Amino acid sequence: MAAVLTAVVALTALTAAACAPSDPPPAEASDTATDALRRAVESDDTTAIRQAVDDGADIEARDAGGATPLITATKAGRTDAALALLDAGADPNAKDSIRDSAFLYAGAEGLDEILIATLEHGADVTSTNRFGGTALIPASEHAHVSTVRILIEAGVPLDHVNDLGWTAIHEAIVLGNGYAEHVETIRLLLEAGADPTLPDGDGATPRELAARAGYDRIVALLDAAA
Known part of the structure; x- marks a missing residue:
C-alpha cells in the first residue's frame, strides 16, 4: 500500500509540473541571447537574428552609445539585419544618445529600403x-x-x-x-x-x-x- 501511495504522489507531482506554466528564461540565458543578437547584427545574419530573438534576446538592448540593435544595423547600412529586426518587432522610433532613430538616420542618409520598412512598422513621421x-x-x-x-x-x-x-x-x-x-x-x-x-x-x-x-x-x- 505504501508503495502505491508513493507512486500516486509522484505521478501527481509530475502531472502538476507538466501543467504548470513554463518559467521565463533565466537572466543569464537572456543575456547570452542578447549577445548573440549583437553578433548576428554585426554579421548581417538574419537567420541568427531570428534565432536570438526566439531565444529571448532583448531586441531593444542598448549599447554604450544608447543604440539598439536596429539603430546599429541601420547606421552600418546592414539592410537585411535591419529588416529582420523590424519584422521581429524592433521599435523604429527608438533613439540613441545623439537622438538618431532608425527612421531618422535612414531618411537623412538615403537608405530607402530601411526607411520604407520603418514606415511600414510605425515610424513617427x-x-x-x-x-x-x-x-x-x-x-x-x-x-x-x-x-x-x-x-x-x-x-x-x-x-x-x-x-x-x-x-x-x-x-x-x-x-x-x-x-x-x-x-x-x-x-x-x-x-x-x-x-x-x-x-x-x-x-x-x-x-x-x-x-x-x-x-x-x-x-x-x-x-x-x-
Missing part, C-alpha cells in the same frame, strides 16, 4: 533629430531625391523649422550646391505644397538665399511657385 529637424530636412540637404519623395508621400511636415531656423527648402539651398539633384529636390517640395516664401531664422526668404548663391534655376522655381 513627425519625430525630430538633435537639430530639431525632421527626416525630410537632411534628406533635402543631401538631395536624396528618391528619399525626399518617400518622405513627402509619408506625410512628413513640409514646412517644419529646425533649431537653425531652416525648413527643408532652406537647407537644400543653404547647404546644397544648386546642381540638378537639389533643383529636383526643391521642385518636389514646392510641388507638394511647401511654402516658397517662408523666411529663415534671419528673415531671408528662400528666393533671397538662392539668389545670393547664384542658383538661377532654383530662383526660377521659387518665382513660379510664389
Whole structure:
C-alpha cells in the first residue's frame, strides 16, 4: 500500500509540473541571447537574428552609445539585419544618445529600403533629430531625391523649422550646391505644397538665399511657385 501511495504522489507531482506554466528564461540565458543578437547584427545574419530573438534576446538592448540593435544595423547600412529586426518587432522610433532613430538616420542618409520598412512598422513621421529637424530636412540637404519623395508621400511636415531656423527648402539651398539633384529636390517640395516664401531664422526668404548663391534655376522655381 505504501508503495502505491508513493507512486500516486509522484505521478501527481509530475502531472502538476507538466501543467504548470513554463518559467521565463533565466537572466543569464537572456543575456547570452542578447549577445548573440549583437553578433548576428554585426554579421548581417538574419537567420541568427531570428534565432536570438526566439531565444529571448532583448531586441531593444542598448549599447554604450544608447543604440539598439536596429539603430546599429541601420547606421552600418546592414539592410537585411535591419529588416529582420523590424519584422521581429524592433521599435523604429527608438533613439540613441545623439537622438538618431532608425527612421531618422535612414531618411537623412538615403537608405530607402530601411526607411520604407520603418514606415511600414510605425515610424513617427513627425519625430525630430538633435537639430530639431525632421527626416525630410537632411534628406533635402543631401538631395536624396528618391528619399525626399518617400518622405513627402509619408506625410512628413513640409514646412517644419529646425533649431537653425531652416525648413527643408532652406537647407537644400543653404547647404546644397544648386546642381540638378537639389533643383529636383526643391521642385518636389514646392510641388507638394511647401511654402516658397517662408523666411529663415534671419528673415531671408528662400528666393533671397538662392539668389545670393547664384542658383538661377532654383530662383526660377521659387518665382513660379510664389
